Amino acid sequence: MYKKMVRDSLIPYDIYIADKFDDITKRLEHIKKEENSDMFLIYDKSLKEDYKDIIEKIKNNFVKNSFSVKCKEVNKNIHSINEIYEFLIENAAKNDAILISLGGGILGDLVGFVAGTYMRGIRYINIPTTIISQVDSSVGGKVGYNFSDFKNYIGMFYNPLEVIICIDFIYTLDKKEVLSGFGEIVKYCIIDDKDLLEYFQINIEHIKKLNKNTMLELVEKCVSIKRKVVSKDFRDKGLRNLLNFGHTVGHAIEVDSQYNISHGEAVALGILVALKISEYKLSLDKKTYSYIEEIYDLIGMNKYYKINNMDKLIHTIKGDKKNDSSIRFVLINFLGSYEIGVKVEEEDLIRAIKESIEGDKIYG
Numbered sequence: 001m002y003k004k005m006v007r008d009s010l011i012p013y014d015i016y017i018a019d020k021f022d023d024i025t026k027r028l029e030h031i032k033k034e035e036n037s038d039m040f041l042i043y044d045k046s047l048k049e050d051y052k053d054i055i056e057k058i059k060n061n062f063v064k065n066s067f068s069v070k071c072k073e074v075n076k077n078i079h080s081i082n083e084i085y086e087f088l089i090e091n092a093a094k095n096d097a098i099l100i101s102l103g104g105g106i107l108g109d110l111v112g113f114v115a116g117t118y119m120r121g122i123r124y125i126n127i128p129t130t131i132i133s134q135v136d137s138s139v140g141g142k143v144g145y146n147f148s149d150f151k152n153y154i155g156m157f158y159n160p161l162e163v164i165i166c167i168d169f170i171y172t173l174d175k176k177e178v179l180s181g182f183g184e185i186v187k188y189c190i191i192d193d194k195d196l197l198e199y200f201q202i203n204i205e206h207i208k209k210l211n212k213n214t215m216l217e218l219v220e221k222c223v224s225i226k227r228k229v230v231s232k233d234f235r236d237k238g239l240r241n242l243l244n245f246g247h248t249v250g251h252a253i254e255v256d257s258q259y260n261i262s263h264g265e266a267v268a269l270g271i272l273v274a275l276k277i278s279e280y281k282l283s284l285d286k287k288t289y290s291y292i293e294e295i296y297d298l299i300g301m302n303k304y305y306k307i308n309n310m311d312k313l314i315h316t317i318k319g320d321k322k323n324d325s326s327i328r329f330v331l332i333n334f335l336g337s338y339e340i341g342v343k344v345e346e347e348d349l350i351r352a353i354k355e356s357i358e359g360d361k362i363y364g
């Protein structure tokens with residue numbers, strides 16, 4: 001095991017960072033011995049081939065039954081939730097059951113919600129398999145699903161029993177999903193006090209190659225930032241909003257693209273818009289925008305997006321959960337220094353979109 005981040009009163013579950021699959025089965029063995037409860041595996045259907053061995057090992061040794069879910073953003077809805085409920089009911093899952101989520105951010109959010117609501121709450125273990133879910137979504141206890149065109153509108157705060165992050169999963173992600181993970185990591189780099197951005201920049205070649213040791217360190221650094229922020233504002237009433245940097249526009253781009261743009265890539269675009277608005281509102285030095293653009297160029301992150309329907313995009317932004325009657329953004333004064341809930345006028349938002357991301361140019 002590479003690292004164990006021990007639970008405390010603020011983050012009441014252990015987070016394991018594993019560097020090999022055996023560490024996962026060792027943890028499950030331990031839990032099975034300790035708990036004496038039925039466990040159920042819910043896994044991302046797309047993992048079936050690449051991870052046959054580990055899935056079979058879990059099925060044969062630890063769980064009563066298993067169920068696979070097609071993990072696409074368009075399926076992150078009540079229908080998938082109902083399918084998991086039905087599976088649990090068919091298998092007579094009781095209120096001491098433990099669910100194991102093996103998949104990315106979509107699955108973790110769905111399984112966490114099912115766990116939080118089935119029989120008024122059962123336990124779940126999150127084993128995240130994408131970079132986004134390892135650096136971000138598996139920690140913090142936000143679970144839920146999309147309603148109509150609104151991302152993550154239905155949900156709750158519900159902590160897992162534990163999180164087991166195994167870096168070996170990331171080597172089967174396609175380029176798009178790796179970039180998606182980098183988008184969320186760049187967010188951490190911007191909100192952190194420079195250390196992470198420096199680390200990212202110095203190690204950029206290793207990161208692009210997904211060097212194992214570098215990725216282990218990077219995951220640990222991002223999870224530490226997330227733990228720190230979440231521990232101060234679990235219910236997202238203030239500081240935690242910081243983790244949404246780039247997400248207000250990001251979520252709307254996901255919807256505008258009918259989820260053809262991945263979550264992290266949309267966040268990366270949303271970050272550029274937020275930086276541009278930060279120039280207008282908080283006099284952010286223009287060099288910061290160019291600096292982040294350079295990093296995008298180095299990692300091959302797309303900087304442009306052709307908006308399909310600007311009116312609808314603005315409507316989606318206005319409907320963002322973080323907004324009251326005004327449009328509100330997390331903005332930065334400089335790297336690592338932020339302001340939460342800054343009111344932004346619609347004209348400035350549209351101007352920022354046009355002056356930053358709007359365009360046809362897409363990297364191949």
Ligand SMILES: NC(=O)c1ccc[n+]([C@@H]2O[C@H](COP(=O)([O-])OP(=O)(O)OC[C@H]3O[C@@H](n4cnc5c(N)ncnc54)[C@H](O)[C@@H]3O)[C@@H](O)[C@H]2O)c1
Pocket residue numbers: 044046047071072073076103104105106107109129130131132133136137138139140141142143152169170171172173174177180263264
């Ligand atoms: N709860 C939170 O705090 C939080 C934070 C950030 C993002 N999210 C949510 O997470 C989701 C995005 O996360 P994601 O990118 O992990 O989504 P995802 O679960 O859709 O995974 C992305 C794609 O990778 C595939 N995949 C998963 N693991 C793989 C592996 N090891 N190898 C190859 N392919 C694999 C999936 O089938 C899917 O096609 C969004 O729905 C977002 O809203 C939640």
